[in-house]
Amino acid sequence: MKSRSRQKSRRLQPDLQPTTMETTVRRHRRIIMLPFPFQGHINPMLQLANLLYSKGFSITILHTNFNAPRISNYPHFTFKSILDNDPEKRRFELAEFSKDFIHNQDGGDALLHELGLLVASGLDENERVSCLITDSYWHFAQTVADRLNLPRLVLRTMGLFCTTVYSSIPLLDARGYFTLDDSHLEERVAEFPLLKVKDIKKIGIESGEVGYAVLIRHMVKQTKAASGVIWNSFKELEEPMLERISRDFPGPHFLIPFPKYYTASSSSLLEQDRTIFPWLDQQPAKSVVYVSFGSLSQVDEKQFLEIGHGLVNSKQRFLWVVRDGFVEDLTWFESLPVGFPGERGRVAQWAPQQEVLAHEATGAFWTHSGWNSTIESVCEGVPMICSAFRGDQPLDARYMSDVSGVAVYLENGLQRDEIARVIRRILVDEEGKEIRESAKLLKQKSDLSVMKGGSSDDSVESLVDYISSL
The missing domain is CATH 3.40.50.2000 (Glycogen Phosphorylase B;)
Structure with a gap:
């Protein structure tokens, strides 16, 4: 498959050496x-x-x-x-x-x-x-x-x-x-x-x-x-x-x-894995769900397995960030589906998130709904799946889903069947078309602003x- 551009939109980069x-x-x-x-x-x-x-x-x-x-x-x-x-x-x-x-x-x-x-x-x-x-x-x-x-x-x-x-x-x-x-x-x-x-x-x-x-x-x-x-x-x-x-x-x-x-x-505290981009370049447009729950959120082994099985059961492409400390029980990997992540998936410890969201292969963002991640997704027109943990996250998730209309809020925990259904809805199903269009329109408003x-x-x-x- 022909390699694709890493960014579907070029954000503004003001000159750092003004001379007026x-x-x-x-x-x-x-x-x-x-x-x-x-x-x-x-x-x-x-x-x-x-x-x-x-x-x-x-x-x-x-x-x-x-x-x-x-x-x-x-x-x-x-x-x-x-x-x-x-x-x-x-x-x-x-x-x-x-x-x-x-x-x-x-x-x-x-x-x-x-x-x-x-x-x-x-x-x-x-x-x-x-x-x-x-x-x-x-x-x-x-x-x-x-x-x-x-x-x-x-x-x-x-x-x-x-x-x-x-x-x-x-x-x-x-x-x-x-x-x-x-x-x-x-x-x-x-x-x-x-x-x-x-x-x-x-x-x-x-x-x-x-x-x-x-x-x-x-x-x-x-x-x-x-x-x-x-x-x-x-x-x-x-x-x-x-x-x-x-x-x-x-x-x-x-x-x-x-x-x-x-x-x-440039302000990331963790080392970013840039080897993910050749893989992303080979994926069809808007076909990948990018999964990252931020720098502080944690899950237990059961929740982690529900995420893994949900990704596999969705039968969609995914890029999943699993940083050190994300899973409380370090024995998690042995319990993932056989052959995980397979040809459809990629796992990384940390990623340059804005570049991933800007990549034309990225079609959805499964996020913890921290405000930085939310605004980055909005600015790139990527619809969201929200799994809020604490703090401002449930408030952001509710606003994005019920007011802005650019997200689905997984408000009842992490259950593999629901995860798979929502991923398909956001990425490919007709049911999610309105959310995808709303995300695109909101990006246009951010561009104009x-x-x-x-x-x-x-x-x-x-x-x-x-x-x-x-």
């Missing part, structure tokens, strides 16, 4: 950025950093030793390690990391010290620090920025719908949703009729002022106090939420779909002007 007088002036304005040290948070922050650099700003990236970014991939940025912590300690849970470090007063003190030095040195070098951009989870950064009289913008790495739900967690908790028993799981949530009780419970919040709930409460409060919020999204995707989000979070909002500007390959005068292009220019005015 306006951007040259901006080189004397520095932006300090602090990503949260997990893959789904690092990717959008560094994509945003590239975009702002292309507009003429100098960039300093503050980072932890834990999950430190690959500095050699970004020679145009200045990097500084702060908030010292053990890079070897494997913390897979965001809640555990937050308990260990974010609530530690030493974190705020260390950030204050380093930012103070950077602001002072910038003044000495005739270079002005314009603002601080941090991930929303670094909530204590707002207090630090206020003490230094430094504007802070927040990068929100989840969608608008998810954020409105998160901001309502105290209300949902007070009304008892997090403690309802399993007999209520299929009931609708009165405050958010789109959602079922099981979606709310999957967020993973414990009732009361403990654990992850405290982190979310601080995050929401300090995001409202920020000078602005930047979203990895675009107006046409989440337009129904704009009025609500503007009311709940009064600062300026900038909706920019980062995958339309830069890939996330980044063209001159489009909603996302306007957001980029507004953000540049706003930072320049600070």
Whole structure:
């Protein structure tokens, strides 16, 4: 079979060496950025950093030793390690990391010290620090920025719908949703009729002022106090939420779909397997279901086997990412179907996801519904199968399936027969034609949004002007 192009669409890649007088002036304005040290948070922050650099700003990236970014991939940025912590300690849970470090007063003190030095040195070098951009989870950064009289913008790495739900967690908790028993799981949530009780419970919040709930409460409060919020999204995707989000979070909002500007390959914390592309090149157009559940999700052996058998039983081509740590029981491989994965399948430990989604052989994406994966799939027009695990994922899955109409939500767990049926529906059955068409139309809207005068292009220019005015 004739080899096919690896990408069915070429995303925008702005020049990283702008030369206009306006951007040259901006080189004397520095932006300090602090990503949260997990893959789904690092990717959008560094994509945003590239975009702002292309507009003429100098960039300093503050980072932890834990999950430190690959500095050699970004020679145009200045990097500084702060908030010292053990890079070897494997913390897979965001809640555990937050308990260990974010609530530690030493974190705020260390950030204050380093930012103070950077602001002072910038003044000495005739270079002005314009603002601080941090991930929303670094909530204590707002207090630090206020003490230094430094504007802070927040990068929100989840969608608008998810954020409105998160901001309502105290209300949902007070009304008892997090403690309802399993007999209520299929009931609708009165405050958010789109959602079922099981979606709310999957967020993973414990009732009361403990654990992850405290982190979310601080995050929401300090995001409202920020000078602005930047979203990895675009107006046409989440337009129904704009009025609500503007009311709940009064600062300026900038909706920019980062995958339309830069890939996330250079910020991957794991080694990517590029040998998958010769295999993909040999597959028919839109014939492969790409399966990846992100950098943190885990399944047990039984769930893993249901996935494997479901892929085989679908009789469709598949590319399955099985990273280290994905399966809790390491004896899983012996129980897979004989001859797995066979000629129709390919297994990889990690993959350059945006490139796989952009490949013309990819016809569907079975995802954990993390927001980065969701927006990447939307931007490439790939319909989704959603298997949400926790956090924002069930909210994203519900929105993509019930509002955007570009996904099927496997909301009742992992069952091989249902998996096989849904894969066939999304890839080839007439029943899935409407979803495939909706995904294609939404991609077209994302394409138009980044063209001159489009909603996302306007957001980029507004953000540049706003930072320049600070």
